[in-house]
Amino acid sequence: MKNFSAHPRHAALVLLVTASSPALAQATNAPLSREVPAVESAEPEAPGDIVVTAQRREQSLLRVPLAISALGGDTLQNKGISNSAALATAVPNLQVSSPYGNTQPNFSLRGISVANEYNSNQASPVGVYIDDVYIAARTSHGMGLFDLDRVEVLRGPQGTLFGRNTTGGAINFITRAPKLSGGSGYVEAGYGSFDTYRAQGAVEATMVEDQLGIRVAANFEKGDGQIRNVAPGGRDANSVDTLQGRVSLRIRPGNGPLDIKIRAYAGRDRGTQAGIHGLTGPDTPGQGFFEVNENSIGESRTDAWGVAANVALELGPQLTLTSITSYDGGKQNLQQAADGSPLDVLDINWRSNFRQFSEEARINYDGDALKLVGGLFYGWDQTITDNRFNIGSALGPGVNGGFFQHYRQSRRSHAAFLQGDYDLTERLVLTLGARYTWDKAKYRDGFAYLFAGNLGGPDLPIAGTVPCAGVPGTCAYDPAARYQVDGSNKALTGRAALSYTFDGGTLVYGSYSRGYRSGAFNGGGYTSSVGITYIDPEKVNAYEVGVKGRFLDNRLTLSAAGFYYDYSNQQVQDTRPGPVSFLVNAPKSEVYGAEVEASFRAFPGFVINASGGYLHADYKELTLQNTDLSGNALPFAPRWTATAGFDWTIFDTGTDAVTFSPTVNYFSRQFFSPFNAIDAVGTGQVNAELQQPAYAKVNASLAWSHGRAQIRAWINNAFDKKVYSYGLDLRGAGFPYNFLVPATPRTYGVTARLSF
Structure with missing residues (x-):
């Protein structure tokens, strides 16, 4: 592997043509559900084409010179992808992880992620959108998926049309909107392992044909903990308790040029915390892998809500003006027993409130040879955090205490952007785009203190730690003391691409893109104000070549891409003696690899789906805790990922059909820490524990469809x-253990659905 990886461009090209997705399966395989798709889009070029809006206009997936995975709502249902954390099973080079279970997921796309940073104030380098609305709070990213038209996953920097904080890519969740014609809907109910009940549904009505319609959707899931707690009387971890709702109103006065879509949503989660192996784990007598021994399993309480208005006005046959205005909010109250033991060693209450507002105004020009998208963007978001860290015997043997932390972070972003596609010839298209962004951020009302007190009881402040420039615990407590920092940065990002379409419809392209993630404050600074600074933004220069099209008489649908990244200033945590947490920049990283997604209709009723990804993501320069980590792999970046499966319609009478859909997902070894297996000298770290060796999981479903009804049996992680x-290093922070989160065990169930 050393010789192979020494030539990154050669490696990408070799893998581009030799490697072999569910994302493309939708293009050649009719969905199991007989529900009519809700997307209103441009005319498809071939039966089964997926229409996407990755370039802020409607295009066939196979005509967009970008690496995109597009999953339709029916595909999500039939693959059992019920929350955003499960997307990794369907998208190559995508990893999803979190110390909080499905709450506040960490998306890693082509190796670019928040790395070992876990604080709620940080922006994800993979931008998350709902109906083109940027969602700043990472807590709101752990959403349940229901009544979606599709999910578009854009790999690679999207710094032109999607904006800041997209060094890794973007994920756009697109909900179903009223069609303004007739009525439709569905109801669905299911029961599964761990006594889990599921129900969701949607109903759509047209009050005035072609002018006024409404769609209402809801989702509910409740189940017992999936990680058993062997502590006497203790609650099980990883339980589910979710309720979500959404209302979409569409108004098109007189069926004219004005099209108004208003969407409002709200949801809440009340499940128990993720299972943790810490002081005790599967090597402890009487405790298995999918078990914990924890006396105070906490609850993960999150809420999210928002409203958005998308107003489009056709100014002429080639010109459309669009305004997207949104206001969103939410909060998290995560009670996390972080020691993984029946002792009160480390119990944390992560608490934050979020608010955000955004406005984007853009204009689309659709000419014969030239197509333009340009506009202005403004965004504001705020995070107010109150965290409490209870540490048993923090002040001495038998003397309990801990730290309390408070701060208010606000960010404002302004941007102007323009991208154009120009037909140099009938088949050759030049794409040029640029975006200029101004970001400003404020850290206000910052204070933290060391207190004496028991878990769940009142605390007595005894020393100030923020603001405090000295050794933690040596500054006198001053209830009026506050700490503040300002930060700002500007960035020019953009894209240039050439794409060529052959006679048979095959598209080839080459592109350069520049992405950017804004500077950040250290939300983990609570033992000293020394570590609370505003650090530099991330930047990536990305080069990509790709091919996509249909072959073998349209039986094979193929999409492949090779890429090379020059990645600088990844934002990572550095815990130094004290312990004091610093947020620092990793000066330079190199990322390259390739992906292939394919769908092959072997014969009528039998479609093979496959995808594969190769990824080489290493730090070229990085020092943490005075330890040189150059050459280490980026966290959450397995070298190889692959998915293979098929959809076999065993029989289809026209009224009744039975379809069997198994899938195997493979992931090679990945590390959870930039340290990989290196231990910082004098820390007591055992970083080799913070990794997951290669593994494969098997999922499967068997569905019977009768007209508009369907019954589906499913199993995930079939072989447990x-x-x-x-995983997270806590030895470096002074605790005698590492923190590891077991993933979900085998689950199974049955779901019934009726469409109307």
Whole structure:
């Protein structure tokens, strides 16, 4: 592998043509559900084409010179992808992890992620959108998926049309909107392992044909903990308790040029915390892998809500003006027993409130040879955090205490952007785009203190730690003391691409893109104000070549891409003696690899789906805790990922059909820490524990469809594979253990659905 990886461009090209997705399966395989798709889009060029809006206009997936995975709502249902954390099973080079279970997911796309940073104030380098609305709070990213038209996953920097904080890519969740014609809907109910009940549904009505319609959708899931707690009387971890709702109103007065879509949503989660192996784990007598021994399993309480208005006005046959205005909010109250033991060693209450507002105005020009998208963007978001860290015997043997932390962070972003596609010839298209962004951020009302007190009881402040420039615990407590920092940065990002379409419809392209993630404050600074600074933004220069099209008489649909990244200033945590947490920049990283997604209709009723990804993501320069980590792999960046499966319609009478859909997902070894297996000198770290060796999981479903009704039996992780999804070094912070989160065990169930 050393010789192979020494030539990154050669490696990408070799893999581009030799490697072999569910994302493309939708293009050649009719969905199991007989529900009519809700997307209103441009005319498809071939039966089964997926229409996407990755370039802020409607295009066939196979005509967009970008690496995109597009999953339709029916595909999500039939693959059992019920929340955003499960997307990794369907998208190559995508990893999803979190120390909080499905709450506040960490998306890693082509190796670019928040790395070992876990604080709620940080922006994801993979931008998350709902109906083109940027969602700043990472807590709101752990959403349940229901009544979606599709999910578009854009790999690579999207710094032109999607904006800041997209060094890794973007994920756009597109909900179903009223069609303004007739009525439709569905109801669905299911029961599964761990006594889990599921129900969701949607109903759509047209009050005035072609002018006024409404769609209402809801989702509910409740189940017992999936990680058993062997502590006497203790609650099980990873339980589910979710309720969500959405209302969409569409108004098109007189069926004219004005089209108004208003969407409002709200949801809440009340499940128990993720299972944690810490002081005790599967090597402890009487405790298995999918078990914990924890006396105070906490609850993960999150809420999210928002309203958005998308107003489009056709100014002429080639010109459309669009305004997207949104206001969103939410909060998290995560009670996390972080020691993984029946002792009160480390119990944390992560608490934050979020608010955001955004406005984007853009204009689309659709000419014969020239197509333009340009506009202005403004965004504001605020995070107010109150965290409490209870540490048993923090002040001495038998003397309990801990730290309390408070701060208010606000960010404002302004941007102007323009991208154009120009037909140099009938088949050759030049794409040029640029975006200029101004970001400003404020850290206000910052204070933290060391207190004496028991878990769940009142605390007595005894020393100030923020503001405090000295050794933690040596500054006198001053209830009026506050700490503040300002930060700002500007960035020019953009894209240039050439694409060529052959006679048979095959598209080839080459592109350069520049992405950017804004500077950030250290939300983990609570033992000293020394570590609370505003650090530099991330930047990536990305080069990509790709090919996509249909072959073998349209039986094979193929999409492949090779890429090379020059990545600088990844934002990572560095815990230094004290312990004091610093947020620092990793000066330079190199990322390259390739992906292939394919769908092959072997014969009528039998479609093979496959995808594969190769990824080489290493730090070229990085020092943490005075330890040189150059050459280490980026966290959450397995070298190889692959998915293979098929959809076999065993019989289809026209009224009744039975379809069997198994899938195997493979992931090679991945590390959870930039340290990989290196231990910082004098820390007591055992970083080799913070990794997950290679593994494969098997999922499957068997569905019977009768007209508009469907019954589906499913199983995930069929062979109960024991896998860790996240790990964190706590030895470096002074605790005698590492923190590891086991992933979900085998689950299974049955779902019934009726469409109307």
